[in-house]
Amino acid sequence: MALISDPFTLPCGAVLKNRLAKAAMTEGLADERNRATDRHVTLYRRWAEGGAGLLLTGNLQVDRRYLERGGNVVIDGPQDNEQLARLAAFAEAGRSNGAHVWVQMSHAGRQTPINIATEPVGPSAIPLALPGGRFGKPRALTDEDIRDVIRRFAFVAETSKQAGFSGVQIHSAHGYLLSEFLSPRVNLRDDIWGGALENRARLLLETVRAVRAKVGPDFPVSIKLNSADFQKGGFALEDCLQVVEMLNNEGVDLLEISGGTYEQPKLLGMAGIEPVEDPKVRASTKAREAYFIDYAIAVRAVAKMPLMVTGGFRSKAGMSEALSGDDVDVLGIGRPLCVDANFINRILDGEIEKAPDVESGLALGPWIFGPQSPIQMIKLINGFAKMGWYYEQLYRMADGLDADLKMSAFKAFLSYQTTEDKKAKALVSA
Numbered sequence: 001m002a003l004i005s006d007p008f009t010l011p012c013g014a015v016l017k018n019r020l021a022k023a024a025m026t027e028g029l030a031d032e033r034n035r036a037t038d039r040h041v042t043l044y045r046r047w048a049e050g051g052a053g054l055l056l057t058g059n060l061q062v063d064r065r066y067l068e069r070g071g072n073v074v075i076d077g078p079q080d081n082e083q084l085a086r087l088a089a090f091a092e093a094g095r096s097n098g099a100h101v102w103v104q105m106s107h108a109g110r111q112t113p114i115n116i117a118t119e120p121v122g123p124s125a126i127p128l129a130l131p132g133g134r135f136g137k138p139r140a141l142t143d144e145d146i147r148d149v150i151r152r153f154a155f156v157a158e159t160s161k162q163a164g165f166s167g168v169q170i171h172s173a174h175g176y177l178l179s180e181f182l183s184p185r186v187n188l189r190d191d192i193w194g195g196a197l198e199n200r201a202r203l204l205l206e207t208v209r210a211v212r213a214k215v216g217p218d219f220p221v222s223i224k225l226n227s228a229d230f231q232k233g234g235f236a237l238e239d240c241l242q243v244v245e246m247l248n249n250e251g252v253d254l255l256e257i258s259g260g261t262y263e264q265p266k267l268l269g270m271a272g273i274e275p276v277e278d279p280k281v282r283a284s285t286k287a288r289e290a291y292f293i294d295y296a297i298a299v300r301a302v303a304k305m306p307l308m309v310t311g312g313f314r315s316k317a318g319m320s321e322a323l324s325g326d327d328v329d330v331l332g333i334g335r336p337l338c339v340d341a342n343f344i345n346r347i348l349d350g351e352i353e354k355a356p357d358v359e360s361g362l363a364l365g366p367w368i369f370g371p372q373s374p375i376q377m378i379k380l381i382n383g384f385a386k387m388g389w390y391y392e393q394l395y396r397m398a399d400g401l402d403a404d405l406k407m408s409a410f411k412a413f414l415s416y417q418t419t420e421d422k423k424a425k426a427l428v429s430a
């Protein structure tokens with residue numbers, strides 16, 4: 001039975017010093033040319049010193065036209081010396097204290113906000129079913145565009161390796177472009193990139209192959225994949241299991257299991273406006289705090305590669321239990337690391353048994369929305385507000401400050417919105 005402090009050897013031969021990974025969290029810290037900054041260096045040095053075996057960066061974008069937000073780091077053109085030096089400093093900070101630091105590579109697809117692109121792109125011209133006008137109607141990518149996306153992921157992987165990052169992760173979860181292609185509800189194409197699951201998974205498969213070809217056999221390549229989108233007619237657990245079988249012979253070093261999309265934000269343990277479509281799996285006794293452990297157990301039955309599961313871990317007991325029984329190999333931890341960069345050390349050393357509960361105080365009152373607002377809408381807006389609070393804490397940590405647990409959710413939400421719009425407006429194309 002593995003312990004959270006045990007090292008883990010990946011198929012490529014690289015060794016993680018323990019089983020706890022800092023999950024990918026978008027930092028929003030890039031400059032107006034989408035370059036890494038000193039604030040990345042400060043933040044990742046703190047997280048590396050905080051004890052994680054693996055740090056996944058926030059989603060770094062492969063195409064500056066379709067960002068997840070204005071402050072994303074982008075690698076999408078000839079890298080000048082200045083950009084490479086900044087990436088190298090970021091990588092070096094992440095690798096300090098014996099941690100691995102892997103670049104999470106992503107294309108935001110139709111989830112590109114309207115302040116970045118009025119017309120985002122996707123597999124088909126299906127807009128997000130979200131109120132508020134935050135996302136435009138996407139244009140369907142052409143065959144040539146899709147091949148360009150694959151080349152872009154490969155280029156980012158090659159540049160990341162060159163800059164000193166110790167691995168890469170392909171983001172194919174949470175409703176971003178690669179996950180959109182997998183979804184029969186969002187991908188309505190009738191060419192080789194749509195229709196049957198083999199076709200919907202082609203973009204992911206081709207991307208993995210192109211990335212592996214660039215980085216060679218000894219460099220960790222990971223994928224983040226949804227167990228399900230939890231939406232009617234969306235990517236279902238049965239689809240996920242088949243995609244895992246397709247990936248079995250592709251040399252994947254670590255498959256991270258998550259779930260949900262912007263429309264159905266199960267990745268954060270929240271629900272969207274539509275009813276949640278729950279996959280049927282046998283409930284294990286382990287599911288107490290980990291959102292996706294039962295789905296990861298189902299994936300384990302078909303997967304040949306190591307597994308990571310992310311979402312919900314807050315206590316040492318919950319983490320230890322998830323690792324018992326050999327169902328998963330690595331555990332991803334997100335929000336506790338937005339309020340305490342040293343959380344993993346404290347858990348490993350036995351200084352604390354669990355993360356402090358910061359979320360229950362963060363709901364905005366119903367008075368903000370008006371008494372007639374539907375409850376699902378209130379919950380969703382509260383969810384976005386909570387995210388604003390976490391983003392603001394990351395800014396503080398990147399400035400060398402401690403998180404402010406007393407920060408008001410309302411103020412954080414407003415401040416976050418203003419900063420996002422300012423950053424989007426200030427962008428300069430490289």
Ligand SMILES: Cc1cc2nc3c(=O)[nH]c(=O)nc-3n(C[C@H](O)[C@H](O)[C@H](O)COP(=O)(O)O)c2cc1C
Nearest residue numbers: 023024025026058059267310311312333334335390
């Ligand atoms: C502030 C914040 C930013 C996030 N950014 C990303 C991201 O860039 N890429 C990603 O795959 N997931 C992202 N996530 C999701 C996390 O990786 C993780 O799946 C989720 O927070 C659940 O883990 P937790 O319960 O330990 O927080 C983000 C979550 C938070 C809270």
